[in-house]
Amino acid sequence: MNFFIIGGGVAGLSTAYVLLRQGHGVTLADAKRPGQSSWAGAGILCPLPPWKYDEPTNRLALGGMRAWPEWAAETARLSGHDPEYWACGMEFDAAAAGEHALEWCCAHDFPASRSERGGIWLPSVGQLRNPRLIAALTGAVTVLGGKILSDCEITGVRQAGGKVLAALAGKLEYMADVFVWAGGAWVGQRLGQMAPVPNVRPVRGQMLLYAPGSHALEHILYRDGLYLVPRRDGHLLAGSTVEDVGFDADTTPETLQSLHEAACRLLPELRTRRPIRSWAGLRPGSPDNIPTVDRHADYENVWVNTGHFRYGVTMAPASSRLLAELMLGESPHIDPEPYSWQSGFGRHWQGASAC
Numbered sequence: 001m002n003f004f005i006i007g008g009g010v011a012g013l014s015t016a017y018v019l020l021r022q023g024h025g026v027t028l029a030d031a032k033r034p035g036q037s038s039w040a041g042a043g044i045l046c047p048l049p050p051w052k053y054d055e056p057t058n059r060l061a062l063g064g065m066r067a068w069p070e071w072a073a074e075t076a077r078l079s080g081h082d083p084e085y086w087a088c089g090m091e092f093d094a095a096a097a098g099e100h101a102l103e104w105c106c107a108h109d110f111p112a113s114r115s116e117r118g119g120i121w122l123p124s125v126g127q128l129r130n131p132r133l134i135a136a137l138t139g140a141v142t143v144l145g146g147k148i149l150s151d152c153e154i155t156g157v158r159q160a161g162g163k164v165l166a167a168l169a170g171k172l173e174y175m176a177d178v179f180v181w182a183g184g185a186w187v188g189q190r191l192g193q194m195a196p197v198p199n200v201r202p203v204r205g206q207m208l209l210y211a212p213g214s215h216a217l218e219h220i221l222y223r224d225g226l227y228l229v230p231r232r233d234g235h236l237l238a239g240s241t242v243e244d245v246g247f248d249a250d251t252t253p254e255t256l257q258s259l260h261e262a263a264c265r266l267l268p269e270l271r272t273r274r275p276i277r278s279w280a281g282l283r284p285g286s287p288d289n290i291p292t293v294d295r296h297a298d299y300e301n302v303w304v305n306t307g308h309f310r311y312g313v314t315m316a317p318a319s320s321r322l323l324a325e326l327m328l329g330e331s332p333h334i335d336p337e338p339y340s341w342q343s344g345f346g347r348h349w350q351g352a353s354a355c
């Protein structure tokens with residue numbers, strides 16, 4: 001079967017990767033460069049923290065966490081780009097830990113113990129380095145025979161009898177048997193005649209980067225809503241904000257300053273350092289952080305994989321596996337109902353902090 005995927009973030013690329021491995025034909029189009037949006041994330045492979053989320057969020061997150069070591073190794077082998085999977089572990093502070101955290105971990109077969117600081121230590125949590133992950137996924141997709149179209153903005157579709165026949169990019173038409181709409185924060189907008197995906201909207205996150213040599217941290221640390229993520233080469237990330245500001249993807253000096261101050265409180269060595277870089281990205285926000293992985297309500301051959309909000313990297317292997325199962329008429333490995341179009345309609349925003 002031939003698939004056309006609109007959107008080359010981690011959701012679109014991982015869907016392409018799953019379909020190609022099963023022998024299908026895939027063309028993927030991105031309005032800019034694939035991954036230019038997913039690039040911005042921290043690559044932590046864990047909800048913050050998992051016990052604060054409902055089961056539908058965790059089912060995809062835990063499935064993704066289990067799959068990533070193999071996915072990282074295989075995409076590295078195929079592409080020659082190492083996405084730098086590192087099972088470095090993560091420590092949550094006591095406030096985030098709460099009293100039921102250890103019980104939750106035990107019930108979910110999640111290795112955990114009390115940390116020295118009264119928080120929770122999760123030794124199996126891993127991370128990926130986003131720009132390298134994008135290189136590994138795009139490389140693997142290409143090696144497997146997928147065609148990637150950059151600077152190709154899809155502006156609408158040609159339809160007939162409840163089916164999409166072609167995706168339109170200016171005067172060009174791309175035909176396929178099946179279309180996947182994985183446009184991240186942009187799926188909440190109409191795409192030509194195609195209705196928007198319910199309740200998905202952009203949520204900005206700002207991030208800081210420190211140079212190697214500024215710290216001796218060897219695991220991910222989370223306190224008071226802020227995380228620090230050491231990279232293998234010594235760089236350190238500090239993030240992130242959760243801001244409901246529409247499609248504004250700029251950083252703001254006041255927020256960067258307060259992120260820096262919060263990072264210094266967490267790791268006093270940073271007081272003598274300045275960040276070497278900062279950026280912002282737009283997450284495809286969804287109420288309760290539950291994505292939509294389902295057929296588009298208007299068309300029998302259009303599917304969506306979107307709304308992964310804060311955990312699009314974590315969830316990617318599990319949600320693209322689920323989508324492929326649904327599209328190919330196989331029995332899904334998890335109950336797909338919470339991720340249905342209809343369920344997405346039923347959930348409502350209570351402000352960005354409801355994530």
Ligand SMILES: Cc1cc2nc3c(=O)[nH]c(=O)nc-3n(C[C@H](O)[C@H](O)[C@H](O)COP(=O)(O)OP(=O)(O)OC[C@H]3O[C@@H](n4cnc5c(N)ncnc54)[C@H](O)[C@@H]3O)c2cc1C
Pocket residue numbers: 006007008009010011012029030031032033034035036037038039040041042043044045046152153154155182183184185186191204205206207239240280281282283284305306307308309310311312313314315
């Ligand atoms: C600061 C920050 C930190 C984060 N940290 C983490 C983390 O630690 N762990 C984690 O799991 N997740 C994290 N995330 C979330 C994660 O990055 C997102 O959930 C994920 O990137 C969403 O991927 P996506 O493919 O759905 O969307 P995107 O990455 O936004 O990709 C969508 C793509 O679609 C393209 N597109 C849109 N419209 C069209 C069109 N009409 N035609 C063609 N192309 C189109 C866009 O150009 C874009 O490239 C973070 C996000 C941010 C911003």
